[in-house]
Amino acid sequence: MPFVQITMLEGRTIEQKHDLIRRLTDATAESLGGDPGRIRVVIYEVSADSWGIGGEPVSSRRPIP
Numbered sequence: 001m002p003f004v005q006i007t008m009l010e011g012r013t014i015e016q017k018h019d020l021i022r023r024l025t026d027a028t029a030e031s032l033g034g035d036p037g038r039i040r041v042v043i044y045e046v047s048a049d050s051w052g053i054g055g056e057p058v059s060s061r062r063p064i065p
Contacts, residue, residue, distance in 0.1 A: 010045035
């Protein structure tokens with residue numbers, strides 16, 4: 001049973017996250033030839049204050065959508 005984990009900055013809509021889950025499930029099933037009903041997808045959302053790039057929090061590098 002494949003288990004897909006995605007970590008991304010928070011701020012996407014529920015619809016975007018549901019679409020991502022569906023597309024990742026479909027792509028994984030197609031690539032591995034598995035049953036989509038056995039594929040698990042988890043999305044971890046991180047705040048821009050808790051995500052750092054180059055020693056700086058993302059919140060200080062770009063505007064938050």
